[in-house]
Structures are given as C-alpha cells and as structure tokens.
Amino acid sequence: MATQGFTTCLWFDGTAEEAAHYYVSIFKDSSIGRIGRSNEAGPGPAGSVVTVEFTANGHRFIALNGGPQFTFNESISFQIHCADQKEVDHYWARLTDNGGEPGPCGWLKDRYGVSWQVVPDELIDMINDADPQKAARTTRAMLAMGKLDIAALKRAYAGE
Template sequence: MATLHKITPCLWYDGQAEEAANFYVSLFPDSRITGVQRYSEAEPSAAGSVMVVTFELAGQPLIGLNGGPQFHFTEAISLQIGCDSQEEVDELWGKLTADGGEESQCGWLKDRYGLSWQVVPRRLFELLEDPDAGRVTRVTQRMYTMRKIEIASLEEAAKA
C-alpha cells in the first residue's frame, strides 16, 4: 500500500508520466518508482494504459498523472536541485536539457517533457548569504548573466 504524504507534488502529463518518471529516477540516487495505476475499462482513457505513476526523487515523493492534453507545465512551478559541485551541475544540466530540453537563465531549464528545473550549486546560496553586501551584489549580477550556473565565475565575482 502506498504511503500518503501530507504534501506530494502531482505533475500532469499527456501520456508520458511513466516515461518521465523512469527518466527522472535514472538521474538521482535514492530514487525509485513506487507504484503504477492503470486506467480501467470504466474510465475515459484506454484500459490498461498508465493513469498514475508514483515515484521518489532523492527521497522526495511525486506523482505523475496522465491527465491528457488540457494542461501544460509553465515556469510558474519548478523543481530545484541543490548541487554539491560544478560536476554535478554540469551532469544534471546536460541530461535534463538533452533530447529537446531548453536552457533558460540563472540556472533554470525545461526538460524534454516541459517541466521546469532549477539546477543550483549550494555554493551560490552560501555566496548570497555573505554579510558583505557588495559581494552579494556582484555575485547576483554575475548570476544574471548565466544560463547554467558556473561556480568559478561566481567565486571570481565575489573576490572582485
């Protein structure tokens, strides 16, 4: 039996929920598919097709719903990934933008399914919490010039 969490994000897909969930769990350690529910004969979609897939990404529960073409993802919601290194940023950025994903700015991107992500090194948050307002301003201004966040460039701006 599936555990019901107090809050679990539900992502709406048009027939790609299971494919997307399998892709996402391949990217993060401690991730897995936890369940698949299929449409029955009494429901509007093809009997046996995936209705809902439940999964965990790095321990965070999510739901993928094949709800149909009525609704699409927008940048109004995104999943933020805290990365420990530039290598992790680079790897996830490359995988999430592959096969039709789109780069945006300041660490934001859309994956091939249209879902928005923020791929953010934890070091950025440390630099933005610096007590020196000048450093914070320089780091922020540098971040605004980036698509994928580059830690070395942020460090350079902080030292300027």
C-alpha cells in the same frame, strides 16, 4: 496530516510512465512504485496508464496522464541543490538533453516542460552575504549565466 508529508503530482499528456522512468534515471535514491491503469469504467482505454508513483532523490511524485488541458510553466520549478560543479554539470546535461531547454541564471526546462533550478549550495551564501558589494557582484555574475559556473561565481564574489 499523515507522517509521509507531501506528494507532488505532475500532469502529463500521455507520457507519465516515460517521464517517471526518465526522472528515476537521473536522480539518486529513486524508484518506480505502483502504476495505476484504467479499468472498464475508465478514464481511458482499459489497461492504459493513468498514474505512476515514483520517488526521485527521495521526493515522492505521482505522474498523471491527465490529457492536454494543462501544461507546465515556469511559475513552478524544482530546485536541485548541488555540492559542486560536477553535480551542476551532471544535472544540467541530463535535464537539457533530448529536447530540454537551457535558460538563464541556472534555470532550465526538461524535455517535458518541467522547470528546474540547478543551484550550487555556495551560491545562496554568496548572494546573501552581509557585504552588499560581494552579494551584488555575485548576483550580476549569476544573472549573466545560463548554467552556473561556481569558479566564475567565486571570482565575482572575491572581486577578481
């Protein structure tokens, strides 16, 4: 395997370039790379965008204008690990604006239908705590939330 690892390909219906710029505007360590265009042989009109290489938060992606045959669903999602509530709030707001949809338990869909999990780093430790009561209280609190509230999760964890 090449030392560069994996690249995630995201299938869009004509909005690949727009989506790539959207993701680059949200995440640090992001940039647009090569833009592949159709030539006289196709697959679309000569000069139309087929692929856009981009990096978001250091992860490599290709946005592909593949057509309407396939759409995103919740069976695949990206987790955003957040250090604090400010990061949770930032990503939640940016990814749900202009047509995004908030979901349960820190999940959301962005305007393109891509699913994301906006997760505070602390949550993973709390719900996997060796004390089953602490873990259960935190899990119950999480299951009742949309956007995750770290202070409320900590209160549940502590039994308050």
